[in-house]
Amino acid sequence: MEIERINDNTVKFYISYLDVEERGFSRDEIWFNRDKSEELFWEMMDEVNEEADFVMEGPLWIQVQAMDKGLEVTVTRAQLTKDGQKLDLPDDIEERRKMFSGEEAGSQEFDEFEPVYDEGDTKKLEYSFVLSEVEELLPIAKRLMYMPVDTALYHFDGKYYMHVKFDEILHSEKDVKDQLSVITEYLQQTPMTIHRLEEYGKPIFKEEALPNVLHYFG
Incomplete structure (x- = not known):
């Protein structure tokens, strides 16, 4: 797996389908089985944390892009307000692109962002x-x-x-x-x-x- 640290809040990594299979998952599982896809995601994030020192705190946004031979995943830690309760996100999608990618507005790489978890909203057990x-x-x-x-x-x-x-x-x-x-x-x-x-x-x-x-x- 190849890991690239974009900025303090964003990390990007690429994993080949061969690597996915060597980890015990199939292509169908990562696309159609939510439990399996989450297992793979958190396993990769554990590796990212060790190699890129990317600590998982608060809500995360992920963007997955399917490539010919693998997956490119971009993960961004959301910024929080001073009270630590709400996401401090711009309403404009172009501004979100700037914040998450560290690139100029107009980039076509990022289209949607979805929070995968927010420990502030749910009681984790x-x-x-x-x-x-x-x-x-x-x-x-x-x-x-x-x-x-x-x-x-x-x-x-x-x-x-x-x-x-x-x-x-x-x-x-x-x-x-x-x-x-x-x-x-x-x-x-x-x-x-x-x-x-x-x-x-x-x-x-x-x-x-x-x-x-x-x-x-x-």
């Missing part, structure tokens, strides 16, 4: 975190010992991934925020999806990962 050793979960397991939260642990591509799922009824927004603050003290969040972990990863603990880590490694 599932998260994934990456770690090198299972023992890294011990301090988290001890601190969250009495907190009801679903956790699973998988091994994939030389790393461990803990997936955390909160319950919309059991957990308030404050509960989610407090527990995530504990986890992020020790682990880095990753866009790896539970679907990809279940399909390609090796399950260590499919459920109650933190209690099991505390039991076997504590």
Whole structure:
């Protein structure tokens, strides 16, 4: 995959169909299966984050252009207002082109932009975190010992991934925020999806990962 950093808010990358297939996806899946296309997108964004230091924060806009031998994807972080709640986007499409591409108005490369997520508008209930050793979960397991939260642990591509799922009824927004603050003290969040972990990863603990880590490694 080829990655090009356009500016502070925009990154562009190209992936061939051969590379797509080597990652375990087919052309039909990325065009007609939303779950699969999202898995591929976040996997690519994880790679972009590592190589181009492009941190995913707030709403994102994506533009996908189909090429003869692959896909060209442009991703832009939306600018926020001072209160952090609304998108600070020009109404004029030409002005949007300027902001997102860093090029002069009139470019025909960008036509539409659609936010793929906005954490400010929805209550996110599932998260994934990456770690090198299972023992890294011990301090988290001890601190969250009495907190009801679903956790699973998988091994994939030389790393461990803990997936955390909160319950919309059991957990308030404050509960989610407090527990995530504990986890992020020790682990880095990753866009790896539970679907990809279940399909390609090796399950260590499919459920109650933190209690099991505390039991076997504590």
